Structures are given as C-alpha cells and as structure tokens.
Amino acid sequence: MPAHRTPYPFLKGHGTENDFVLLPDHDGTVHGDLDPARVRALCDRRAGIGGDGVLRVVRTAALDGGVAGPGSPAPGGSPEWFMDYRNADGSVSEMCGNGIRVFARHLVEEGLADPARPIPVATRDGVKTIRLEGDLVTVDMGPPALLGHTEVTVGATRWPARHVDMGNPHAVAFVDDLAPTGPVGALHEPPGHDPAVYPAGVNVEFVVRQGERHVAMRVHERGSGETRSCGTGACAVMVAAAEADGLGPADGAEYRVDLPGGTLTIAWTPQDRVLMTGPAVVVARGTTAL
Numbered sequence: 001m002p003a004h005r006t007p008y009p010f011l012k013g014h015g016t017e018n019d020f021v022l023l024p025d026h027d028g029t030v031h032g033d034l035d036p037a038r039v040r041a042l043c044d045r046r047a048g049i050g051g052d053g054v055l056r057v058v059r060t061a062a063l064d065g066g067v068a069g070p071g072s073p074a075p076g077g078s079p080e081w082f083m084d085y086r087n088a089d090g091s092v093s094e095m096c097g098n099g100i101r102v103f104a105r106h107l108v109e110e111g112l113a114d115p116a117r118p119i120p121v122a123t124r125d126g127v128k129t130i131r132l133e134g135d136l137v138t139v140d141m142g143p144p145a146l147l148g149h150t151e152v153t154v155g156a157t158r159w160p161a162r163h164v165d166m167g168n169p170h171a172v173a174f175v176d177d178l179a180p181t182g183p184v185g186a187l188h189e190p191p192g193h194d195p196a197v198y199p200a201g202v203n204v205e206f207v208v209r210q211g212e213r214h215v216a217m218r219v220h221e222r223g224s225g226e227t228r229s230c231g232t233g234a235c236a237v238m239v240a241a242a243e244a245d246g247l248g249p250a251d252g253a254e255y256r257v258d259l260p261g262g263t264l265t266i267a268w269t270p271q272d273r274v275l276m277t278g279p280a281v282v283v284a285r286g287t288t289a290l
C-alpha cells in the first residue's frame with residue numbers, strides 16, 4: 001500500500017463483462033482530477049483491482065473547470081450526478097455505455113437515486129437518461145451521427161468501415177469471421193485506422209451477421225484494448241447494420257447485439273435516439289490506497 005495515500009472506498013461492477021472500478025467522490029474532495037497513473041494502477045489486473053476503466057461518481061455541484069475536462073457540465077448545474085469516465089490507460093472518453101448502466105445501478109443501490117423514476121446523469125457527451133427495470137437498465141444514448149466511410153486494418157487485411165459517432169468515435173467493419181484465429185486475430189494491438197479521420201483515436205468494432213436484426217461483434221477499445229463488451233460500440237454497430245439493411249430511425253428497428261461478455265438490445269427510435277438495454281451489476285466493495 002503506498003504510504004502517501006489515505007485509504008478510500010471503491011466498488012467493482014460490470015455491464016456484460018465490461019468491468020469498472022467505481023470511485024465514490026461525491027463532493028470532489030477525495031480524488032480531484034484523477035491522474036492517469038492512478039487510473040492505470042487501479043485498472044491493473046495483476047497489481048491493482050482490475051478493470052477496463054474507472055467511473056468516478058461525483059456531484060455536478062462539486063465540479064470545477066479543471067476537474068472533469070472538456071464537455072463537462074457547468075459547475076452546480078443539473079443533473080445531480082456526473083460520470084467521470086477514464087479508460088484503463090488513464091485517458092478520458094466522452095461516454096461509456098456499459099459504464100453508465102453500472103453507474104446508475106450504483107446510485108440506486110446506495111439510495112442516491114430513485115429507481116422508480118428516470119435517472120439523468122451528466123457525461124462529457126451531455127446528459128443521458130437511464131431507466132431501471134429489474135435486472136435490465138435502459139439508457140437513452142441520444143442521436144447517433146453517421147459520418148463518413150473509412151477503412152481499418154489488421155496486419156495486411158483491410159476492411160471498409162463506417163464512421164459512427166456515439167459521443168465517442170467508432171469504426172464499424174463487417175467481416176466474415178470473428179475468430180481470434182482468423183483475419184481479425186487476437187486484437188492484442190490496436191487495429192490500423194486513418195488518423196486524419198480519427199485524430200483522437202478510435203474504438204474499432206468487427207461485426208458478423210447472425211440473422212435478421214441480429215449481429216455479433218468484437219471490439220478493440222481506444223485506451224482499454226480488447227474488452228468483453230462496449231455499449232457505445234454496440235450502438236454504433238446497430239446503427240451501421242440498420243443503415244446497411246436500408247433502415248433508418250423512422251423504422252424504429254431493434255437489433256440483438258451479441259458480445260463476448262453478453263447480449264445488448266439496441267433500438268433506433270423514430271425520434272432519432274438510440275436506446276441501449278442490458279444488465280449492470282455491482283459485484284464488490286472495499287477500501288484501497290492505490
């Protein structure tokens with residue numbers, strides 16, 4: 001235990017096995033602006049707690065200009081809670097779809113939000129509204145942005161990819177085979193992408209068709225490597241698949257998206273909003289001085 005740190009509470013949770021360390025910091029007095037080295041130490045799967053990212057749980061009232069980064073809500077603004085998300089490498093992202101379901105589950109379990117009502121949570125991509133129903137959590141992820149066409153590579157293999165923005169950047173590539181022994185490979189390294197299209201890096205999704213309105217995917221996440229699931233990635237995949245199927249928001253389509261860590265249901269509504277539904281659980285709590 002590092003001698004210079006006072007022990008503080010943490011929780012561990014996951015959504016379809018995309019796992020997170022949660023840091024309650026309601027008044028912003030415990031962690032301040034989380035430094036990347038500490039996030040890396042917390043997410044380390046051998047020397048730390050282990051996780052694909054960190055969710056700092058902080059009141060918007062406690063934010064100051066430097067705490068939450070670009071796009072953060074105004075200090076003291078509504079809603080009450082801000083999800084301060086960091087990737088495992090310590091970098092900041094605008095949004096985390098699986099993380100925000102876990103964040104809402106945590107608020108409810110701690111009596112900090114009423115599960116009978118929609119729960120608004122501020123993120124760097126604006127306010128998301130979350131509804132809980134039994135084991136499932138639905139997030140209104142807002143409108144998708146279908147941007148240009150691009151390309152991703154693994155080794156010598158190239159695939160066309162659709163640039164979809166869900167608040168954070170995605171490249172969606174339809175492939176014939178997801179197996180780690182096939183062309184997509186083990187994804188130990190980030191897939192190649194066009195840095196002019198994605199100057200801040202990209203989350204890359206590889207997708208195969210499983211049936212009508214049913215796909216399976218693997219993802220290499222910016223800042224976290226291959227993960228077992230990515231909520232924003234599943235939303236990007238659904239929108240790209242729907243577009244390829246000749247569908248748009250007016251069709252109100254719903255797709256099943258299978259990921260290595262579980263299944264998410266994604267709908268694209270006539271109001272041009274993407275609704276993501278899936279499980280979210282908090283599995284442990286403790287004290288750390290990392």
Ligand SMILES: N[C@@H](CCC[C@H](N)C(=O)O)C(=O)O
Pocket residue numbers: 018053087092093094095096097098099168169203221222223224227229230231232233
């Ligand atoms: N796993 C997340 C996405 C986390 C952020 C991403 N790695 C990025 O840098 O944009 C999800 O469930 O959406």
